[in-house]
Amino acid sequence: xxxxxxxLTGGAGVLALIxxxxxxxxxxxxxxxxxxxxxxxxxxxxxxxxxxxxxxKALVPFVLLVGVLLAWKASFPLAVSFVLGAFCSALAGFLxxxxxxxxxxxxxxxxxxxxxxxxxxxxxxxxxxxxxxVGIGVLGVVLVYRLYGDPSVITGFGFGASSIALFxxxxxxxxxxxxxxxxxxxxxxxxxxxEDDPRNPAVIADNVxxxxxxxxxxxxxxxxxxxxxxxxxxxxxxxxxxxxGVAYPLLLAGSGIVSAVLGTFFVRVKEGGxxxxxxxxxxxxxxxxxxxxxxxVTRALFGDIALFWSVLGGVILGVAIGYxxxxxxxxxxxxxxxxxxxxVTGHATNILSGISVGMMSTAVxxxxxxxxxxxxxxxxxxxxxxxxxxxxxSMTGMTLSVDAYGPIADNAGGIAEMSKLPPTxxxxxxxxxxxxxxxxxxxxxxAIGSAALTALALFATYATAVRLDHIDLINHTVMVxxxxxxxxxxxxxxxxxxxxxxxxxSMIDEVRRQFREITGLMEGNARPEYERCxxxxxxxxLREMLVPGLMAVVAPIAVGLxxxxxxxxxxxxxxxxxxxxxxxxMANAGGAWDNAKKYIEEGHLGxxxxxxxxxxxxxxxxxxxxxxxxGPSLNILIKLMSIIAxxxxxLL
Numbered sequence: 020x021x022x023x024x025x026x027l028t029g030g031a032g033v034l035a036l037i038x039x040x041x042x043x044x045x046x047x048x049x050x051x052x053x054x055x056x057x058x059x060x061x062x063x064x065x066x067x068x069x070x071x072x073x074x075x076k077a078l079v080p081f082v083l084l085v086g087v088l089l090a091w092k093a094s095f096p097l098a099v100s101f102v103l104g105a106f107c108s109a110l111a112g113f114l115x116x117x118x119x120x121x122x123x124x125x126x127x128x129x130x131x132x133x134x135x136x137x138x139x140x141x142x143x144x145x146x147x148x149x150x151x152x153v154g155i156g157v158l159g160v161v162l163v164y165r166l167y168g169d170p171s172v173i174t175g176f177g178f179g180a181s182s183i184a185l186f187x188x189x190x191x192x193x194x195x196x197x198x199x200x201x202x203x204x205x206x207x208x209x210x211x212x213x214e215d216d217p218r219n220p221a222v223i224a225d226n227v228x229x230x231x232x233x234x235x236x237x238x239x240x241x242x243x244x245x246x247x248x249x250x251x252x253x254x255x256x257x258x259x260x261x262x263x264g265v266a267y268p269l270l271l272a273g274s275g276i277v278s279a280v281l282g283t284f285f286v287r288v289k290e291g292g293x294x295x296x297x298x299x300x301x302x303x304x305x306x307x308x309x310x311x312x313x314x315x316v317t318r319a320l321f322g323d324i325a326l327f328w329s330v331l332g333g334v335i336l337g338v339a340i341g342y343x344x345x346x347x348x349x350x351x352x353x354x355x356x357x358x359x360x361x362x363v364t365g366h367a368t369n370i371l372s373g374i375s376v377g378m379m380s381t382a383v384x385x386x387x388x389x390x391x392x393x394x395x396x397x398x399x400x401x402x403x404x405x406x407x408x409x410x411x412x413s414m415t416g417m418t419l420s421v422d423a424y425g426p427i428a429d430n431a432g433g434i435a436e437m438s439k440l441p442p443t444x445x446x447x448x449x450x451x452x453x454x455x456x457x458x459x460x461x462x463x464x465x466a467i468g469s470a471a472l473t474a475l476a477l478f479a480t481y482a483t484a485v486r487l488d489h490i491d492l493i494n495h496t497v498m499v500x501x502x503x504x505x506x507x508x509x510x511x512x513x514x515x516x517x518x519x520x521x522x523x524x525s526m527i528d529e530v531r532r533q534f535r536e537i538t539g540l541m542e543g544n545a546r547p548e549y550e551r552c553x554x555x556x557x558x559x560x561l562r563e564m565l566v567p568g569l570m571a572v573v574a575p576i577a578v579g580l581x582x583x584x585x586x587x588x589x590x591x592x593x594x595x596x597x598x599x600x601x602x603x604x605m606a607n608a609g610g611a612w613d614n615a616k617k618y619i620e621e622g623h624l625g626x627x628x629x630x631x632x633x634x635x636x637x638x639x640x641x642x643x644x645x646x647x648x649x650g651p652s653l654n655i656l657i658k659l660m661s662i663i664a665x666x667x668x669x670l671l
Contacts, residue, residue, distance in 0.1 A: 026264040029161045035154030035416060038280050042146045043118050049140065051128040055438040059223070060124025061486060063430060066227035066553040068121045070560070071235060074190055075109055077561055078183065085182070085572075089175065092670065094480055096167045097175040104179025107159040107659035108242050112187060112235040115148030119234045119423060122147075123226075123430030123459070129449040130435065135287075137447050138294050141427045142286050142420065149420030149491030153276050156180075156220050156246045160253075163595075170253040170265060171484075174665045177247040177477075181659040183238035186429070186568045188655050189515060190235035192648030193230025193533070194560035196519045198552065199647075200640050201526030207636050209539070210534060211628065215436040220533045220547035221526055224556045226433050229426040231560075232647055236584040237422055237462060240655055242471045245272075245415045251476035252405035254665070258483060263320055268409045271330065276414025278305045278569040282417045284437035297422050297455040299454030305417040306334055313410065329403035332394035333410030333472060337418070337465050339387050343568050347380040350453065350618055351581055354380075358615035363624055364635035369638040373615070375607025377645075384603050388471045401479040408472035411465070422462030425455025453617070463606040463651060470654035471599045479662035485584040500578055500586030504593025504660075507574055508601050511656055512649040514567040519644040524557030529555055538663060567652075573635035575660045584671045587664055594657050609646025612638040 051057050081107045092100035100515050122144025123280035130137040163173050202221035206212050215222055249268045280524025282305030288297040293429055310331060317327040346353045354376045395407035432448035481487070539545040579587035616635040618624075624631045 021438050024269055024649070025165055028157055028269040028273040031153045031276040032157035032161065034280060035150040035157070036277045037152060039147050039150035042143050042150070045143055046118055046122050046125065046140070046147070048289035049129070053128060053438060053440075054432055056124045056128050059066070059434045059437055060121065060547060062103055062223055063123060063226045063230070064120035066223065067116055067230040068610035069229050069553075070194060070227065070557045071116060071215065072559055073110055073557060074186070075113075075443030078105075078186055082179070082182070084316065089350070089666075091667070094172070096155065096169070096172045097666065100163050100167075100172050100175030101179040103159060103163060104176035104246070105183045108180040108183040108239050111152045111155045111242050112238050113213070114151045114237050115423065116230050116235045118147040119427055120230050122427050124434055124614035126427055126431035126451075127413050127434040127438065127440065127444070129429065130444045131440065134290065134450070137431070137451060138288050138297065141197070141451060142298070142424045145420040145422070145424035145428045146283055148423040149279065149418070150420055151240050151241045153272075153279065155244060156242055157272050157276065160246055160249055162304060166254075170250070170257050173250045173253065174662060176667050177243065177250045177662045178300060180246050180574070181655060181662050185245040185571055185652065185655045185659050186564050187239035188236045189541070189567055189648070190514065190560040190564035191228070191232035192644070192652060193518050193522055193557045193563050195232035196643045196648050197522030197526050197559055198228045198556045199643050200222035201367070201530050202521035203636055203640055205527055205534070206408050213436075215433040218543055218547060219530065220549055221530050221552045222433065222437070223524070223549040224552040225556040226430050227553055228556060229429050233459060234423050234434035235427040236421065236651065237466070240466055240651060241412070241415050241469070242467065243421050243658060244473050245412045246407065247477060247662055248408040248412045248469070248473045251473065252402065252409050254480045255402045255405050255483065259400065264402060267316070267320055267326070268406065270316045271406070271408070271409050271413050274316055275309055278308035278312055278644045279414060279416030279420070280433050281308050283420065283589040287471055292446040293302045294451055296399065298458060300422070302414070302421060304416055305414050306338060308414055308433050309334060312436055313413075319430065322405070324405055325398045326403060328398045328407045329395040329411035332391045333407030334414070336387055336391040336407070336468055336472070337411040337414065338470040340384050340464040341461035342567050343380070343383050344607060344610070347376060347607045348614055348615040355388060355611050355614045355618055358611055358636060358638065359414070359618045359624055362615065362619065362631040362638065365630075366634045366637045369615070369634045370641055372610045373473030373608050373642060375639050376611050377604040381603045384468065385599070388468060392471060392475065401483070404444060404472065404479060408469060408476050411468050411472060418462060418465055421458050427461040428452045428455040429582075430585065454647045457520065463646065466651060466654050467599065467602045467606060470658055471595065474591075474595045474661045477658065477665055478595065479589075481591065481661065481664040481668055482588060482658045485671055487584055487588050490588050491585065492558070496582045496586040497589040500582060501593040503574070503578060505597045507570075507594050508598040508653050508656060510568065511567050512601060512605070512653065514570075515652055516644045516648040517646050518559070518563035518567075522563060525555050525559060526552060545666050566631075567597055571656050571659050572663065575663045579667050587667070587671070591661055591664055594660055598653045598657040602650050605650030607647035609650065612642030615639070
C-alpha cells in the first residue's frame with residue numbers, strides 16, 4: 020500500500036486530536052463564579068474518575084494475561100496489537116470523561132447567560148469525547164499497520180478495544196442504573212421529593228453514573244465499533260483488491276474525521292431557537308461532507324463508483340435507524356403517549372405497553388439492516404458489507420459528540436437544581452436535557468445498527484480465514500453452536516439485569532437509612548452522605564461486571580476449540596440474530612418508558628404525584644437496565660465474540 024495513504028489517514032487522526040485539545044482549552048478557560056456549582060461539579064468529577072481508576076486497575080491483570088496467552092499461542096505482534104487496542108480504548112474514555120465532568124458545571128453556569136452559551140459549552144464537552152475516540156482509533160490502527168503491515172495482526176487491536184468496551188459498558192451500566200433506580204424508587208416514589216433533589220443521597224451517584232455509563236461506556240462502545248469496522252474491511256479488502264482494498268477503509272475513515280470537524284461549525288442556535296435543530300444541522304452537514312468525500316475517494320482508487328453505493332447504504336442506514344428510534348422513543352411520539360396513557364390503569368398495564376412497543380420497534384430497524392446488507396453485497400460482495408459498516412461509522416466523530424452532549428446537559432440540570440439557581444436556568448437545562456434524551460436514544464440506535472453491520476463484516480472475515488463457505492444446518496455441531504450463540508445474549512442480559520437489581524437493592528437500603536437516621540436531612544438542614552452512595556455503586560459495578568465479561572471471552576474460544584470452526588460459525592450467527600433483536604427491543608422499550616414518565620411529569624394525565632406518575636416511574640425503573648445496561652452491552656457482546664473468532668481462526 021502507498022505510504023501516502025497512511026500519512027493522509029494519520030494526518031486526519033492528528034487533526035481530530037488537535038481539534039479535541041482546542042475544545043479542552045475552551046472548556047478550561049471558562050470560569051464558574053458560583054461556589055455551590057463548583058463544589059457539586061467537583062464531587063461528580065472525583066466520583067467518576069475514582070470509578071474509572073478502579074475499573075482500569077481491575078482490568079490490567081486481564082489485559083496482561085490475555086496478552087501473554089496471545090504471545091504464547093499465536094504471535095508476539097498480535098499480543099502487542101491487543102495490548103495497544105486495550106490501552107487506546109481506555110485512554111479515549113479517560114480523556115473524554117475527564118473533560119465531560121468539568122463541562123457539566125460550566126454548562127449549568129453558562130445557562131445563566133442563555134441557551135446559546137449553554138449549548139455551546141455542552142456540545143464542546145461532547146466534541147472532546149467524539150474527536151478523541153476517532154483520532155486515537157485511527158492513529159492506533161495506522162500505527163499497528165505501519166509496524167507489521169499485516170491486516171490480520173490488526174485484529175488484535177480490535178480484540179483489545181472490544182474487551183475494554185465490554186467491561187466499560189457493563190460496569191458503567193450497572194453503576195449508573197443502581198444509582199438511578201435507588202434515587203427514583205426511594206426519592207420520587209417513597210419520599211415524594213423531586214428529581215435531582217439535593218436531599219437525596221443517591222442523586223450525586225446518579226450524576227456520576229451518567230458519565231461512566233453514557234460517556235465512557237458509549238465512547239468505548241463506538242470506539243471498538245469504529246476500529247473493528249475498519250479492521251474487518253482491511254482484512255477482507257486485502258483478499259478482494261490487494262493493497263487498494265486495505266487503503267480504501269483508511270481513507271474513508273480519514274474523510275469522516277474531516278467531515279465531522281467541518282460539521283461541528285454548523286452547531287449553532289439563536290437565543291430562543293431549537294437546540295435539537297442545531298445538533299441535527301451538524302449531523303446532516305457531516306453526512307453530506309462524508310458523501311462527497313466517499314465519492315471522490317472511491318472514484319480515485321477504483322476508477323468507478325460501485326463501492327460508493329455500499330458506503331452510501333451504510334450512511335443512510337445510520338441516519339434512518341436514528342429517525343426510527345426517535346419515532347418510537349421521543350417524548351411526543353404516539354408510542355410514548357400510548358405507554359403514558361396505559362399508566363393511568365396501573366403499573367402492570369404500563370409495563371405491558373412498554374414491552375409491546377419495544378418488540379414492535381424491532382421490525383423496521385431489522386429490515387433497514389437487511390436492506391443495507393443487500394445493497395452492500397450487490398455492489399461489493401462481502402467487502403461491500405464491511406464498507407457499509409465503515410460508511411455508517413465514518414461519522415462517529417460527530418455522532419458521538421452529539422451523544423456525549425446529552426449526559427453533560429443532564430448533569431447540568433441536576434447541578435442547577437441542587438445549586439438552587441433561578442428557574443429560568445433550569446428551563447434552559449431542561450430543554451437541553453430533553454434534546455439529550457433524544458440524542459441518546461438515537462445514539463443507541465446507531466450503536467445497534469453499527470454493531471449488526473460490524474459483526475457481519477467480522478463474521479465474513481472469520482469465514483474467509485477458516486475457508487467456511489457455508490453454514491451446514493444439518494451438521495449437528497453447527498446446530499449446537501447456533502443454539503448456544505442464540506442463548507448467550509439472553510444469558511448475558513439476565514446477568515446484567517440481575518446485577519443492576521442487586522446493586523440497586525444496596526442503594527435503596529442506604530438511601531432509606533440516611534433518610535431515617537440523618538437528623539434534619541428531609542428538612543434540608545443536613546448534608547447527605549453522597550460519597551457512601553458513590554462507593555456502593557462503584558464496588559457493585561466492579562464486582563458484577565467480571566462474570567458476564569469473562570463469559571463473552573470464554574464462550575467462543577471453548578466452542579471453537581471443542582466443536583470446530585463450523586460450530587463457532589453457528590455460534591456467531593445465532594448470537595448476531597438474537598443479540599441485535601434483544602438490543603433493539605431493550606433500548607427502545609427503555610427509552611419509551613423513560614419519556615412516558617417525562618410526558619406525565621410535564622403535566623399530562625394528572626402530572627407528578629398521581630398514581631399514573633407512580634406507575635410510569637416504575638415502568639421507567641424497569642426500562643433503566645434495559646436501555647442503559649443490558650441493551651447497549653449486547654452491541655459489544657456480538658462484536659467481541661466475532662473478533663475473538665477472527666483472532667482464533669489460525670488455531671482452528
